[in-house]
Amino acid sequence: MEVTVNGTTHRLGSEPDVTTVHLLRENLDLTGTKLVCGAGVCGACTAHVDGVPRVACLTPVTAWEGTSVTTVEGLRGEHPVQRAFAAHDALQCGYCTPGFFMEAASFVDRWRAGHGDTAPSRAEIGAALAGHLCRCGAYEGIYAAVAAACTRGPRCR
Numbered sequence: 635m636e637v638t639v640n641g642t643t644h645r646l647g648s649e650p651d652v653t654t655v656h657l658l659r660e661n662l663d664l665t666g667t668k669l670v671c672g673a674g675v676c677g678a679c680t681a682h683v684d685g686v687p688r689v690a691c692l693t694p695v696t697a698w699e700g701t702s703v704t705t706v707e708g709l710r711g712e713h714p715v716q717r718a719f720a721a722h723d724a725l726q727c728g729y730c731t732p733g734f735f736m737e738a739a740s741f742v743d744r745w746r747a748g749h750g751d752t753a754p755s756r757a758e759i760g761a762a763l764a765g766h767l768c769r770c771g772a773y774e775g776i777y778a779a780v781a782a783a784c785t786r787g788p789r790c791r
């Protein structure tokens with residue numbers, strides 16, 4: 635089977651009876667994708683599959699055959715929401731941050747395509763990030779960063 639990750643196509647042997655988070659971290663050395671709960675509830679293992687955020691901890695590699703996967707490494711630190719997280723101190727230990735990046739980047743892109751540079755409400759941001767947990771409680775900064783990225787405020791350019 636083949637899977638494309640961050641633009642590189644990998645041909646896998648007969649071994650891929652593993653979860654996708656295992657493939658990313660252990661086989662491809664893409665350790666930005668985190669394994670925390672392993673149960674599909676915290677969002678730390680989120681990657682984009684054909685442009686849609688998906689958790690990687692419960693999904694067998696075979697389910698992503700033929701897809702195009704983007705991990706946090708694939709954002710290359712260039713998405714506005716990543717710069718906004720830094721500007722708004724939206725992290726403490728940072729372990730949840732890659733998962734938030736992937737979900738928030740997708741939300742910001744969708745939001746801007748549909749609403750231009752108007753700001754989403756707090757409830758709308760909360761709904762978009764509902765599948766993600768931050769044990770450090772950095773939510774105020776996270777919400778502020780996502781709002782700033784949506785409006786392309788001067789601090790996130």
Ligand code: FES
Pocket residue numbers: 668669670671672673674675676677678679680689690691692
């Ligand atoms: S590690 Fe996958 S959702 Fe928590």
Ligand code: FES
Pocket residue numbers: 724725726727728729730731767768769770771772
């Ligand atoms: S910054 Fe530590 S878990 Fe979110």
